[in-house]
Amino acid sequence: MKRWMRTAAITLAVTGAAAGVAGGAVVYFGWYDISATSPHTIAVHHLMDTALSRGVKMRSADVEVPDLQGAERIQNGSRLYRAHCAQCHGGPGVAPQPYALGLNPTPAALVGTARTRSAAEIFWITRQGIKMTGMPAWRHRLADEEIWDVVAFMRVLPALTADEYRRGEDGQAPATRAPAPGGNLRAGNANAGRDALHQYMCVACHAIPGVPGAWNYVGPSLAGIADRPAIAGTLPHTPENMKRWLMSPDEIKPGTAMPNLGVSEQDAQDIAAFLQTLSESR
Structure with missing residues (x-):
């Protein structure tokens, strides 16, 4: 390698490393203003x-x-x-x-x-x-x-x-199409279920292995949930019962702190498939 090329490469590497350190310091020491009252930088x-x-x-x-x-x-x-x-x-x-x-x-x-x-x-x-x-x-x-x-x-x-x-404001409720009948559901997909956990804010209340979310949890950790014999202390733990729980927690356990999040049948099936992967033995 020519000398000028080696010098340029070293210079770029040092500059990049310095920029990374500076950026990390801005974040670590709290210098970046994260308040919503001021905009991001240009x-x-x-x-x-x-x-x-x-x-x-x-x-x-x-x-x-x-x-x-x-x-x-x-x-x-x-x-x-x-x-x-x-x-x-x-x-x-x-x-x-x-x-x-x-x-x-x-x-x-x-x-x-x-x-x-x-x-x-x-x-x-x-x-x-x-x-x-x-x-x-x-x-x-x-x-x-x-x-x-x-x-x-x-x-x-x-x-x-x-x-x-x-x-155009006619005051009518939005016209919605009927959901697909249960017979048209695809098999539960664990990857789709992991994504759905974010969309229904499950990570705001539960620590879920491999799924980033809030730090202040108000519900139990879901680590090892696939090994638990019962759901909410009332239902035998099966994928179908998990789906029922996700869709209608109040019907399964009246007075539960688990809110009804309006989880669709397909999303419930996907989430249940993902939760089945959370076993201590895996």
Whole structure:
């Protein structure tokens, strides 16, 4: 290796190491301002925006977009948008709810998003959510067809005036499609179950091996739960009973502190499959 190349490589390595040490010190000693009352630095914003744009573009490349032109689909998307999206993102002439005004980073104005992102990208973001933004993964709460309805509405959203948007407020509950019958459920998937644990905030109350979450737990650890003979001290421990417990804890044990989180049957089956992997013998 030529001398100048070796010098350049050493210089880059030393510079990188110094930057890493400096960044670690900023975090470790609490110098970075993590309060929500001040924005991230411009550099952090650029880093997050680049990661978001590149990641979404790559992961949405294979998404097949259905026909989004139907009036019924757009109307249902409008209702779903008002029920689930407008609270944080607002709409033409409509501000977000007060609690959303303090979110950091600020939720995107979806009128602009609909102009700059493809339908596939909007679907992927809505379905999967985005880390470190407060944007949840709606695939655990809405069917894919409902998410496409929202995308269909967002495609027409930029063309709506404030009056036109307000006229769409018909006061009706969002039209939802019936969930797939139990016979159409796929087998429980442990990896999907581990992801679902985050979406239903199980990690806020329970220590779960291999799953990062809160540090102040109010419920028992789930370590070794696959070896326990009973669920909530009442049900024999089987995957089917675990699914029942996850979906309707109040019915299994009235007065339990375990809340009903509205876990879907498929998600309950996936979570039960993951919990079966938490054995002390594995």
